Amino acid sequence: MATATREGGEAALPLLLPRPQPLRAGAAVGDDGKEAAASWWRLWAREAGRVGYLALPMVVVGMSQYVVQVSSNMMVGHLPGVLPLSSAAIATSLANVTGFSLLIGMASALETLCGQAYGAKQCHKLGVDTYRAVFTLLAVCIPLSLIWVFMDKILMLIGQDPLISRGAGRYMVWLIPGLFANAVIQPVTKFLQTQSLIYPLLLSSIATMAIHIPLCYVMVFRTGFGYTGAALTIGISYWLNVAMLVGYIVFSSSCKETRTRPTMEAFKGVDAFLRLALPSALMICLEWWSFEILILLSGFLPNPELQTSVLSICLTSVTLLFTIPFGLGAAGSTRVANELGAGNADGARSAVRVVLSMAAMDAVIVAGTLLAARRLVGIAYSSEEEVVSSVAAMVPLVCITVVTDCVQGALSGVARGCGWQHLGAYVNLGSFYLLGIPMAILLGFVLHMGARGLWMGVVCGSLSQSTLLAAINFFTDWPRMAEKARERVFSEKAPEPRP
DSSP: OOOOBOTTSOBOOOSSSOOOOOOOTTOOHHHHHHHHHHHHHHHHHHHHHHHHHHHHHHHHHHHHHHHHHHHHHHHHHTSSSSHHHHHHHHHHHHHIIIIIHHHHHHHTHHHHHHHHHHHTTOHHHHHHHHHHHHHHHHHHHHHHHHHHHTHHHHHHHTTOOHHHHHHHHHHHHHHHHHHHHHHHHHHHHHHHHTTTOHHHHHHHHHHHHHHHHHHHHHHHHSSSOTTHHHHHHHHHHHHHHHHHHHHHHHHOGGGTTTOOOOOTHHHHTHHHHHHHHHHHHHHHHHHHHHHHHHHHHHTTSSSHHHHHHHHHHHHHHHHHHTHHHHHHHHHHHHHHHHHHHTTOHHHHHHHHHHHHHHHHHHHHHHHHHHHHTHHHHHHHHOOOHHHHHHHHHHHHHHHHHHHHHHHHHHHHHHHHHHTOHHHHHHHHIIIIIIIIHHHHHIIIIISOOHHHHHHHHHHHHHHHHHHHHHHHHHTOOHHHHHHHHHHHHHOTTOOOOOO
Protein backbone atom coordinates (compact mmCIF):
# COMPACT_ATOMS: atom_id res chain seq x y z
CA MET A 1 0.00 0.00 0.00
CA ALA A 2 1.43 3.35 -1.00
CA THR A 3 2.32 5.81 1.72
CA ALA A 4 1.60 9.53 1.69
CA THR A 5 4.53 11.94 1.60
CA ARG A 6 5.03 14.65 4.18
CA GLU A 7 6.13 18.16 3.27
CA GLY A 8 9.84 18.17 2.64
CA GLY A 9 9.92 14.74 1.02
CA GLU A 10 9.94 12.58 4.14
CA ALA A 11 7.82 9.48 3.71
CA ALA A 12 4.94 9.25 6.18
CA LEU A 13 4.86 5.65 7.38
CA PRO A 14 1.57 4.03 8.35
CA LEU A 15 1.24 3.56 12.07
CA LEU A 16 -0.25 0.08 12.15
CA LEU A 17 0.78 -1.50 8.87
CA PRO A 18 4.26 -3.02 9.30
CA ARG A 19 6.74 -2.87 6.48
CA PRO A 20 7.09 -6.18 4.62
CA GLN A 21 10.39 -7.81 5.58
CA PRO A 22 12.36 -10.29 3.50
CA LEU A 23 12.14 -13.89 4.55
CA ARG A 24 15.30 -15.04 6.32
CA ALA A 25 17.22 -17.96 4.84
CA GLY A 26 16.01 -21.17 6.39
CA ALA A 27 13.01 -19.54 8.06
CA ALA A 28 9.62 -21.13 7.65
CA VAL A 29 6.72 -19.23 6.18
CA GLY A 30 4.77 -19.81 9.36
CA ASP A 31 7.55 -18.20 11.42
CA ASP A 32 7.45 -15.14 9.16
CA GLY A 33 3.67 -14.93 9.61
CA LYS A 34 4.09 -15.04 13.38
CA GLU A 35 6.67 -12.25 13.24
CA ALA A 36 4.30 -10.15 11.10
CA ALA A 37 1.48 -10.74 13.58
CA ALA A 38 3.74 -9.82 16.49
CA SER A 39 4.87 -6.68 14.69
CA TRP A 40 1.25 -5.71 13.96
CA TRP A 41 0.40 -6.22 17.62
CA ARG A 42 3.30 -4.00 18.74
CA LEU A 43 2.20 -1.25 16.38
CA TRP A 44 -1.42 -1.58 17.53
CA ALA A 45 -0.28 -1.33 21.15
CA ARG A 46 1.80 1.76 20.31
CA GLU A 47 -1.16 3.54 18.72
CA ALA A 48 -3.45 2.37 21.55
CA GLY A 49 -1.00 3.95 23.97
CA ARG A 50 -1.20 7.25 22.07
CA VAL A 51 -4.99 7.12 22.06
CA GLY A 52 -5.11 6.18 25.73
CA TYR A 53 -2.73 9.02 26.62
CA LEU A 54 -5.28 11.42 25.12
CA ALA A 55 -8.53 9.64 25.98
CA LEU A 56 -8.15 8.86 29.69
CA PRO A 57 -7.44 12.45 30.81
CA MET A 58 -10.26 13.71 28.56
CA VAL A 59 -12.66 11.30 30.30
CA VAL A 60 -11.76 12.94 33.61
CA VAL A 61 -12.03 16.41 32.05
CA GLY A 62 -15.55 15.66 30.76
CA MET A 63 -16.61 14.13 34.06
CA SER A 64 -15.24 17.07 36.07
CA GLN A 65 -17.09 19.58 33.91
CA TYR A 66 -20.29 17.57 34.30
CA VAL A 67 -19.86 17.44 38.08
CA VAL A 68 -19.71 21.25 38.27
CA GLN A 69 -23.32 21.57 37.08
CA VAL A 70 -24.59 18.45 38.86
CA SER A 71 -23.09 19.45 42.21
CA SER A 72 -24.74 22.88 41.93
CA ASN A 73 -28.15 21.26 41.50
CA MET A 74 -27.43 18.90 44.38
CA MET A 75 -26.69 21.87 46.64
CA VAL A 76 -29.90 23.59 45.58
CA GLY A 77 -31.81 20.37 46.23
CA HIS A 78 -31.04 20.66 49.93
CA LEU A 79 -32.68 24.07 50.26
CA PRO A 80 -36.16 24.16 51.89
CA GLY A 81 -39.05 23.51 49.51
CA VAL A 82 -39.17 22.03 46.01
CA LEU A 83 -39.31 25.32 44.08
CA PRO A 84 -35.54 26.06 44.13
CA LEU A 85 -34.63 22.63 42.76
CA SER A 86 -37.39 22.69 40.15
CA SER A 87 -36.31 26.14 38.97
CA ALA A 88 -32.61 25.25 38.90
CA ALA A 89 -33.22 21.93 37.11
CA ILE A 90 -35.33 23.53 34.37
CA ALA A 91 -32.89 26.44 34.05
CA THR A 92 -29.90 24.09 33.76
CA SER A 93 -31.64 22.04 31.07
CA LEU A 94 -32.62 25.16 29.13
CA ALA A 95 -29.13 26.64 29.50
CA ASN A 96 -27.60 23.48 28.06
CA VAL A 97 -30.06 23.36 25.16
CA THR A 98 -30.04 27.05 24.22
CA GLY A 99 -26.47 28.00 25.11
CA PHE A 100 -23.78 25.58 26.24
CA SER A 101 -24.52 22.92 23.61
CA LEU A 102 -24.27 25.54 20.87
CA LEU A 103 -20.90 26.80 22.12
CA ILE A 104 -19.52 23.27 22.50
CA GLY A 105 -20.69 22.42 18.99
CA MET A 106 -19.25 25.53 17.33
CA ALA A 107 -15.91 25.16 19.12
CA SER A 108 -15.66 21.59 17.80
CA ALA A 109 -14.76 23.06 14.41
CA LEU A 110 -11.31 23.67 15.91
CA GLU A 111 -10.80 19.92 16.19
CA THR A 112 -10.65 19.97 12.40
CA LEU A 113 -8.88 23.30 11.86
CA CYS A 114 -6.32 23.21 14.67
CA GLY A 115 -5.81 19.44 14.52
CA GLN A 116 -5.00 19.40 10.81
CA ALA A 117 -2.91 22.59 11.04
CA TYR A 118 -0.82 21.09 13.85
CA GLY A 119 -0.28 17.91 11.84
CA ALA A 120 0.88 20.02 8.89
CA LYS A 121 3.30 21.94 11.16
CA GLN A 122 1.48 25.23 10.48
CA CYS A 123 1.71 26.18 14.13
CA HIS A 124 0.81 29.86 13.74
CA LYS A 125 -2.62 28.89 12.39
CA LEU A 126 -3.61 27.30 15.72
CA GLY A 127 -3.43 30.64 17.50
CA VAL A 128 -5.20 32.51 14.70
CA ASP A 129 -8.02 29.95 14.48
CA THR A 130 -8.43 29.92 18.26
CA TYR A 131 -8.70 33.71 18.49
CA ARG A 132 -11.21 33.59 15.63
CA ALA A 133 -13.30 31.03 17.52
CA VAL A 134 -13.18 32.97 20.79
CA PHE A 135 -14.28 36.22 19.14
CA THR A 136 -17.06 34.46 17.25
CA LEU A 137 -18.37 32.59 20.29
CA LEU A 138 -18.30 35.71 22.46
CA ALA A 139 -20.35 37.49 19.79
CA VAL A 140 -22.83 34.60 19.74
CA CYS A 141 -23.20 34.89 23.53
CA ILE A 142 -24.70 38.39 23.23
CA PRO A 143 -28.01 37.35 21.59
CA LEU A 144 -28.07 34.17 23.68
CA SER A 145 -27.79 36.18 26.89
CA LEU A 146 -30.66 38.41 25.77
CA ILE A 147 -32.79 35.29 25.29
CA TRP A 148 -31.82 34.15 28.78
CA VAL A 149 -32.81 37.51 30.28
CA PHE A 150 -36.36 37.07 28.94
CA MET A 151 -36.55 33.32 29.54
CA ASP A 152 -39.07 33.70 32.38
CA LYS A 153 -41.50 35.45 30.05
CA ILE A 154 -40.91 32.85 27.33
CA LEU A 155 -41.68 30.02 29.77
CA MET A 156 -44.89 31.67 30.96
CA LEU A 157 -45.87 32.33 27.35
CA ILE A 158 -45.76 28.60 26.57
CA GLY A 159 -47.84 27.77 29.64
CA GLN A 160 -45.30 26.89 32.33
CA ASP A 161 -46.01 27.50 36.00
CA PRO A 162 -45.40 31.21 36.77
CA LEU A 163 -43.46 30.55 40.00
CA ILE A 164 -41.15 28.01 38.37
CA SER A 165 -40.79 30.24 35.28
CA ARG A 166 -39.70 33.24 37.34
CA GLY A 167 -37.33 31.10 39.39
CA ALA A 168 -35.77 29.51 36.31
CA GLY A 169 -35.47 32.88 34.59
CA ARG A 170 -33.71 34.39 37.59
CA TYR A 171 -31.30 31.42 37.75
CA MET A 172 -30.43 31.80 34.07
CA VAL A 173 -29.71 35.52 34.46
CA TRP A 174 -27.12 34.70 37.12
CA LEU A 175 -25.74 31.99 34.81
CA ILE A 176 -24.90 34.48 32.02
CA PRO A 177 -21.30 35.11 33.25
CA GLY A 178 -20.73 31.36 32.96
CA LEU A 179 -21.98 31.46 29.37
CA PHE A 180 -19.33 34.01 28.37
CA ALA A 181 -16.65 32.07 30.26
CA ASN A 182 -17.63 28.92 28.38
CA ALA A 183 -17.16 30.80 25.10
CA VAL A 184 -13.47 31.08 26.02
CA ILE A 185 -13.04 27.66 27.67
CA GLN A 186 -14.22 25.63 24.69
CA PRO A 187 -11.84 27.08 22.05
CA VAL A 188 -8.90 27.06 24.47
CA THR A 189 -9.65 23.43 25.30
CA LYS A 190 -9.57 22.49 21.62
CA PHE A 191 -6.37 24.52 21.15
CA LEU A 192 -4.60 22.41 23.78
CA GLN A 193 -6.32 19.12 22.91
CA THR A 194 -5.24 19.19 19.26
CA GLN A 195 -1.61 19.57 20.38
CA SER A 196 -1.98 16.59 22.76
CA LEU A 197 -1.44 18.96 25.71
CA ILE A 198 -3.99 17.10 27.78
CA TYR A 199 -2.63 17.29 31.30
CA PRO A 200 -3.11 21.06 31.70
CA LEU A 201 -6.78 20.43 30.86
CA LEU A 202 -6.89 17.59 33.35
CA LEU A 203 -5.33 19.55 36.21
CA SER A 204 -7.35 22.72 35.59
CA SER A 205 -10.67 20.82 35.42
CA ILE A 206 -9.92 18.92 38.64
CA ALA A 207 -8.83 22.14 40.36
CA THR A 208 -12.00 23.88 39.14
CA MET A 209 -14.18 21.08 40.50
CA ALA A 210 -12.32 21.07 43.83
CA ILE A 211 -12.80 24.83 44.21
CA HIS A 212 -16.39 24.83 42.94
CA ILE A 213 -17.92 22.39 45.42
CA PRO A 214 -16.99 24.19 48.68
CA LEU A 215 -17.49 27.61 47.06
CA CYS A 216 -20.97 26.58 45.91
CA TYR A 217 -21.83 25.42 49.44
CA VAL A 218 -20.79 28.80 50.85
CA MET A 219 -22.66 30.77 48.19
CA VAL A 220 -25.87 28.75 48.57
CA PHE A 221 -26.04 28.28 52.35
CA ARG A 222 -23.81 30.94 53.92
CA THR A 223 -24.75 34.01 51.90
CA GLY A 224 -28.01 35.65 50.94
CA PHE A 225 -27.91 34.39 47.36
CA GLY A 226 -29.74 31.12 47.98
CA TYR A 227 -30.29 29.01 44.86
CA THR A 228 -29.00 31.76 42.56
CA GLY A 229 -25.67 31.44 44.36
CA ALA A 230 -25.24 28.08 42.60
CA ALA A 231 -25.56 29.77 39.20
CA LEU A 232 -23.16 32.54 40.17
CA THR A 233 -20.65 29.96 41.42
CA ILE A 234 -20.71 28.17 38.07
CA GLY A 235 -19.67 31.43 36.39
CA ILE A 236 -16.92 32.07 38.95
CA SER A 237 -15.58 28.51 38.56
CA TYR A 238 -15.61 28.73 34.78
CA TRP A 239 -13.68 32.01 34.81
CA LEU A 240 -11.13 30.50 37.21
CA ASN A 241 -10.72 27.68 34.71
CA VAL A 242 -10.20 30.26 31.95
CA ALA A 243 -7.52 31.99 34.03
CA MET A 244 -5.66 28.73 34.66
CA LEU A 245 -5.71 27.63 31.02
CA VAL A 246 -4.77 31.03 29.61
CA GLY A 247 -1.99 31.33 32.21
CA TYR A 248 -0.59 27.99 31.08
CA ILE A 249 -0.69 29.01 27.41
CA VAL A 250 1.01 32.35 28.11
CA PHE A 251 3.81 31.07 30.35
CA SER A 252 4.40 27.48 29.20
CA SER A 253 7.19 26.68 26.76
CA SER A 254 4.98 23.88 25.34
CA CYS A 255 2.89 26.53 23.55
CA LYS A 256 5.85 28.60 22.38
CA GLU A 257 5.38 27.75 18.68
CA THR A 258 1.58 27.93 18.62
CA ARG A 259 1.20 30.97 20.86
CA THR A 260 0.45 34.09 18.81
CA ARG A 261 -0.74 37.63 19.41
CA PRO A 262 -4.29 38.61 18.39
CA THR A 263 -4.29 40.28 14.96
CA MET A 264 -6.84 41.41 12.41
CA GLU A 265 -6.23 38.14 10.55
CA ALA A 266 -8.48 36.44 13.11
CA PHE A 267 -11.43 38.58 11.97
CA LYS A 268 -10.87 38.08 8.25
CA GLY A 269 -11.57 34.33 8.22
CA VAL A 270 -14.72 34.22 10.31
CA ASP A 271 -16.75 32.98 7.33
CA ALA A 272 -14.35 30.04 6.88
CA PHE A 273 -14.69 29.21 10.57
CA LEU A 274 -18.49 29.41 10.42
CA ARG A 275 -18.60 27.03 7.46
CA LEU A 276 -17.38 24.34 9.85
CA ALA A 277 -18.70 25.73 13.14
CA LEU A 278 -22.38 25.81 12.20
CA PRO A 279 -22.51 22.17 10.97
CA SER A 280 -20.49 21.21 14.07
CA ALA A 281 -23.08 22.87 16.29
CA LEU A 282 -25.94 21.15 14.44
CA MET A 283 -24.20 17.79 14.66
CA ILE A 284 -23.91 17.98 18.45
CA CYS A 285 -27.10 19.90 19.22
CA LEU A 286 -29.44 17.73 17.15
CA GLU A 287 -28.52 14.66 19.19
CA TRP A 288 -28.46 16.55 22.50
CA TRP A 289 -31.87 18.08 21.88
CA SER A 290 -33.44 14.73 20.98
CA PHE A 291 -32.93 13.46 24.53
CA GLU A 292 -34.33 16.66 25.99
CA ILE A 293 -37.41 16.19 23.79
CA LEU A 294 -37.67 12.66 25.19
CA ILE A 295 -37.94 14.03 28.74
CA LEU A 296 -40.55 16.59 27.67
CA LEU A 297 -42.63 13.86 25.97
CA SER A 298 -42.57 11.77 29.14
CA GLY A 299 -44.60 14.48 30.85
CA PHE A 300 -47.59 13.56 28.64
CA LEU A 301 -47.58 9.88 29.63
CA PRO A 302 -49.92 8.37 32.25
CA ASN A 303 -48.38 8.71 35.73
CA PRO A 304 -45.97 11.39 34.48
CA GLU A 305 -44.18 11.75 37.84
CA LEU A 306 -42.95 8.15 37.68
CA GLN A 307 -42.23 8.12 33.95
CA THR A 308 -40.31 11.40 34.02
CA SER A 309 -38.30 10.30 37.05
CA VAL A 310 -37.36 6.99 35.41
CA LEU A 311 -36.31 8.58 32.13
CA SER A 312 -34.40 11.33 33.94
CA ILE A 313 -32.45 8.72 35.93
CA CYS A 314 -31.67 6.78 32.75
CA LEU A 315 -30.62 9.92 30.90
CA THR A 316 -28.41 11.10 33.76
CA SER A 317 -26.73 7.68 33.88
CA VAL A 318 -26.16 7.64 30.11
CA THR A 319 -24.76 11.19 30.20
CA LEU A 320 -22.30 10.23 32.94
CA LEU A 321 -21.21 7.07 31.11
CA PHE A 322 -20.83 9.01 27.86
CA THR A 323 -17.75 10.71 29.30
CA ILE A 324 -15.80 7.57 28.29
CA PRO A 325 -16.69 7.63 24.55
CA PHE A 326 -16.34 11.42 24.76
CA GLY A 327 -12.70 10.91 25.72
CA LEU A 328 -12.20 8.33 22.99
CA GLY A 329 -13.84 10.64 20.46
CA ALA A 330 -11.57 13.52 21.49
CA ALA A 331 -8.52 11.26 21.16
CA GLY A 332 -9.69 9.94 17.79
CA SER A 333 -10.35 13.45 16.53
CA THR A 334 -6.87 14.61 17.52
CA ARG A 335 -5.03 11.59 16.11
CA VAL A 336 -6.97 11.55 12.81
CA ALA A 337 -6.71 15.33 12.31
CA ASN A 338 -2.97 15.34 13.03
CA GLU A 339 -2.30 12.46 10.64
CA LEU A 340 -4.45 13.92 7.86
CA GLY A 341 -2.80 17.31 8.27
CA ALA A 342 0.58 15.59 7.94
CA GLY A 343 -0.61 13.87 4.73
CA ASN A 344 -0.45 10.41 6.34
CA ALA A 345 -3.60 8.67 5.11
CA ASP A 346 -2.57 5.23 6.40
CA GLY A 347 -1.87 6.64 9.84
CA ALA A 348 -5.33 8.22 9.97
CA ARG A 349 -6.99 4.98 8.86
CA SER A 350 -5.06 3.00 11.46
CA ALA A 351 -5.96 5.46 14.22
CA VAL A 352 -9.64 4.99 13.35
CA ARG A 353 -9.29 1.21 13.68
CA VAL A 354 -7.60 1.46 17.05
CA VAL A 355 -10.18 3.94 18.41
CA LEU A 356 -13.06 1.75 17.25
CA SER A 357 -11.55 -1.38 18.79
CA MET A 358 -11.10 0.44 22.10
CA ALA A 359 -14.69 1.73 21.87
CA ALA A 360 -15.91 -1.84 21.33
CA MET A 361 -14.06 -3.04 24.44
CA ASP A 362 -15.49 -0.15 26.44
CA ALA A 363 -19.02 -0.99 25.21
CA VAL A 364 -18.75 -4.63 26.28
CA ILE A 365 -17.32 -3.83 29.72
CA VAL A 366 -19.61 -0.92 30.62
CA ALA A 367 -22.82 -2.45 29.24
CA GLY A 368 -22.10 -5.77 30.94
CA THR A 369 -21.40 -4.09 34.27
CA LEU A 370 -24.50 -1.93 34.01
CA LEU A 371 -26.68 -4.94 33.21
CA ALA A 372 -25.32 -6.89 36.16
CA ALA A 373 -25.95 -3.93 38.52
CA ARG A 374 -29.30 -2.88 37.05
CA ARG A 375 -31.08 -2.58 40.42
CA LEU A 376 -28.26 -0.53 41.90
CA VAL A 377 -28.85 2.19 39.29
CA GLY A 378 -32.35 2.91 40.61
CA ILE A 379 -31.29 2.56 44.26
CA ALA A 380 -28.60 5.22 43.72
CA TYR A 381 -31.27 7.78 42.84
CA SER A 382 -34.39 6.74 44.73
CA SER A 383 -35.62 4.71 47.71
CA GLU A 384 -39.05 4.12 46.11
CA GLU A 385 -39.43 0.47 45.06
CA GLU A 386 -41.64 1.40 42.12
CA VAL A 387 -38.93 3.70 40.75
CA VAL A 388 -36.16 1.15 41.37
CA SER A 389 -38.10 -1.63 39.60
CA SER A 390 -39.00 0.59 36.65
CA VAL A 391 -35.39 1.69 36.22
CA ALA A 392 -34.20 -1.93 36.43
CA ALA A 393 -36.64 -2.84 33.65
CA MET A 394 -35.25 -0.01 31.50
CA VAL A 395 -31.57 -0.91 31.99
CA PRO A 396 -31.38 -3.46 29.11
CA LEU A 397 -32.48 -0.70 26.73
CA VAL A 398 -30.03 1.68 28.39
CA CYS A 399 -27.26 -0.88 27.74
CA ILE A 400 -28.06 -0.77 24.02
CA THR A 401 -27.75 3.02 24.17
CA VAL A 402 -24.39 2.65 25.95
CA VAL A 403 -23.14 0.40 23.12
CA THR A 404 -24.32 2.78 20.38
CA ASP A 405 -22.91 5.75 22.31
CA CYS A 406 -19.50 4.09 22.42
CA VAL A 407 -19.55 3.53 18.66
CA GLN A 408 -20.99 6.89 17.65
CA GLY A 409 -18.87 8.77 20.21
CA ALA A 410 -15.70 7.41 18.61
CA LEU A 411 -16.99 7.86 15.05
CA SER A 412 -18.22 11.40 15.77
CA GLY A 413 -14.71 12.25 16.94
CA VAL A 414 -13.33 10.86 13.68
CA ALA A 415 -15.87 12.97 11.77
CA ARG A 416 -14.71 16.12 13.56
CA GLY A 417 -11.08 15.26 12.87
CA CYS A 418 -11.83 14.82 9.17
CA GLY A 419 -14.10 17.83 8.78
CA TRP A 420 -17.28 15.83 8.11
CA GLN A 421 -19.44 17.89 10.44
CA HIS A 422 -21.90 18.61 7.64
CA LEU A 423 -22.39 14.87 7.09
CA GLY A 424 -22.71 14.30 10.83
CA ALA A 425 -25.46 16.93 10.97
CA TYR A 426 -27.38 15.19 8.16
CA VAL A 427 -26.94 11.81 9.86
CA ASN A 428 -28.22 13.09 13.21
CA LEU A 429 -31.12 14.93 11.61
CA GLY A 430 -32.27 11.83 9.77
CA SER A 431 -31.55 9.37 12.58
CA PHE A 432 -33.24 11.21 15.43
CA TYR A 433 -35.84 13.50 13.85
CA LEU A 434 -36.98 11.43 10.88
CA LEU A 435 -36.70 8.05 12.63
CA GLY A 436 -35.99 8.15 16.37
CA ILE A 437 -38.51 10.67 17.69
CA PRO A 438 -41.38 9.57 15.40
CA MET A 439 -40.73 5.96 16.51
CA ALA A 440 -40.70 7.12 20.15
CA ILE A 441 -44.09 8.81 19.71
CA LEU A 442 -45.49 5.74 17.93
CA LEU A 443 -44.26 3.25 20.52
CA GLY A 444 -44.83 5.43 23.57
CA PHE A 445 -48.25 6.86 22.82
CA VAL A 446 -49.90 4.99 19.95
CA LEU A 447 -48.84 1.50 21.08
CA HIS A 448 -49.06 2.51 24.76
CA MET A 449 -45.58 1.23 25.68
CA GLY A 450 -44.91 4.23 27.93
CA ALA A 451 -41.38 5.18 28.93
CA ARG A 452 -39.97 1.97 27.42
CA GLY A 453 -41.51 2.89 24.08
CA LEU A 454 -40.05 6.40 24.18
CA TRP A 455 -36.59 5.07 24.94
CA MET A 456 -36.89 2.34 22.29
CA GLY A 457 -37.60 5.05 19.72
CA VAL A 458 -34.41 6.89 20.62
CA VAL A 459 -32.54 3.56 20.55
CA CYS A 460 -33.71 3.16 16.93
CA GLY A 461 -32.28 6.61 16.20
CA SER A 462 -28.97 5.75 17.90
CA LEU A 463 -28.65 2.48 15.97
CA SER A 464 -29.32 4.30 12.71
CA GLN A 465 -26.80 7.00 13.60
CA SER A 466 -24.05 4.48 14.45
CA THR A 467 -24.73 2.44 11.30
CA LEU A 468 -24.59 5.47 8.99
CA LEU A 469 -21.42 6.86 10.58
CA ALA A 470 -19.78 3.42 10.33
CA ALA A 471 -20.75 3.20 6.64
CA ILE A 472 -19.27 6.65 5.95
CA ASN A 473 -15.99 5.58 7.57
CA PHE A 474 -15.95 2.25 5.73
CA PHE A 475 -16.26 3.85 2.29
CA THR A 476 -13.89 6.75 2.97
CA ASP A 477 -11.07 7.39 0.51
CA TRP A 478 -8.37 8.22 3.07
CA PRO A 479 -5.65 9.38 0.62
CA ARG A 480 -8.15 11.84 -0.84
CA MET A 481 -9.08 12.97 2.69
CA ALA A 482 -5.40 13.64 3.40
CA GLU A 483 -5.17 15.76 0.25
CA LYS A 484 -8.25 17.75 1.23
CA ALA A 485 -6.85 18.29 4.73
CA ARG A 486 -3.66 19.73 3.27
CA GLU A 487 -5.70 21.99 1.01
CA ARG A 488 -7.70 23.25 3.99
CA VAL A 489 -4.56 24.01 5.99
CA PHE A 490 -2.83 25.92 3.20
CA SER A 491 -5.95 27.57 1.74
CA GLU A 492 -8.78 29.00 3.83
CA LYS A 493 -11.18 28.50 0.91
CA ALA A 494 -10.50 24.81 0.31
CA PRO A 495 -13.66 22.83 -0.54
CA GLU A 496 -15.25 20.68 2.12
CA PRO A 497 -14.04 17.06 2.04
CA ARG A 498 -16.37 14.30 1.00
CA PRO A 499 -15.71 10.71 2.02
